[in-house]
Amino acid sequence: xxxxxxxxxxxxxxxxxxEPKTILFxxxxxxxxxxQIISGTVELNNYHEDGKEFTFNILSAGQSIGESLLFSxxxxxxxxxxxxxxxxxxxxxxxxxxxxxxxxxxxxxxxRCLSDRLYYKYIMLFNNxxxxxxxxxxxxxxxxxxxSGDKGQFTYxxxxxxxxxxxxxxxxxxxxxxxxxxxxxxxxxxxxNRKIYY
DNA sequence: TCATTAAATTTTA
DNA sequence: TAAAATTTAATGA
Numbered sequence: 001x002x003x004x005x006x007x008x009x010x011x012x013x014x015x016x017x018x019e020p021k022t023i024l025f026x027x028x029x030x031x032x033x034x035x036q037i038i039s040g041t042v043e044l045n046n047y048h049e050d051g052k053e054f055t056f057n058i059l060s061a062g063q064s065i066g067e068s069l070l071f072s073x074x075x076x077x078x079x080x081x082x083x084x085x086x087x088x089x090x091x092x093x094x095x096x097x098x099x100x101x102x103x104x105x106x107x108x109x110x111x112r113c114l115s116d117r118l119y120y121k122y123i124m125l126f127n128n129x130x131x132x133x134x135x136x137x138x139x140x141x142x143x144x145x146x147x148s149g150d151k152g153q154f155t156y157x158x159x160x161x162x163x164x165x166x167x168x169x170x171x172x173x174x175x176x177x178x179x180x181x182x183x184x185x186x187x188x189x190x191x192x193n194r195k196i197y198y
Numbered sequence: 199t200c201a202t203t204a205a206a207t208t209t210t211a
Numbered sequence: 212t213a214a215a216a217t218t219t220a221a222t223g224a
Contacts, residue, residue, distance in 0.1 A: 202222085204220085208216080
């Protein structure tokens with residue numbers, strides 16, 4: 001978790017319930033709030049001219065949304081869409097900035113999270129420039145597994161649909177399906193009831 | 199080889 | 212039970 005939930009509430013954060021498909025903000029909006037997820041998942045995405053979706057990241061409990069935009073005058077370069085029923089804390093940008101100014105521990109922890117995000121961006125950028133779909137997918141799985149803290153083999157349940165993996169890697173669903181199957185043959189992943197274990 | 203299109207089947211809400 | 216997700220198959224770049 002980035003910032004303690006109680007601390008956010010003490011400072012006037014509002015906790016709101018969101019239904020799937022709710023748009024928290026969209027491309028071009030100016031950032032007014034710091035968002036932090038209590039439960040549920042939120043997707044950061046954008047659409048190409050042909051309507052094809054590209055996913056930047058899929059965020060879940062404890063993570064903040066679009067936090068890197070709160071320190072400049074840039075507008076959001078992406079959309080934030082609620083994927084599953086979510087509880088999300090919302091804190092006005094000005095209050096958030098005050099919090100950062102006042103409390104060093106918060107600031108340091110926040111930087112650590114920004115650093116993680118940036119690290120993810122580098123990994124994914126390089127990953128997405130790879131030509132081989134198998135490399136792309138296993139690298140993605142590897143990153144998220146590491147993030148989850150799960151160490152055993154085939155014990156990490158991949159929390160994404162094949163469509164989501166496709167959107168994260170720029171591949172089409174069918175290629176993801178075929179690649180995952182190939183990876184199962186190579187004993188890299190295991191599939192039980194259509195769920196992917198890595 | 200991978201993307202695209204189409205269609206069938208299964209799962210989920 | 213309708214919508215979403217998964218899968219297979221055919222075709223084209």
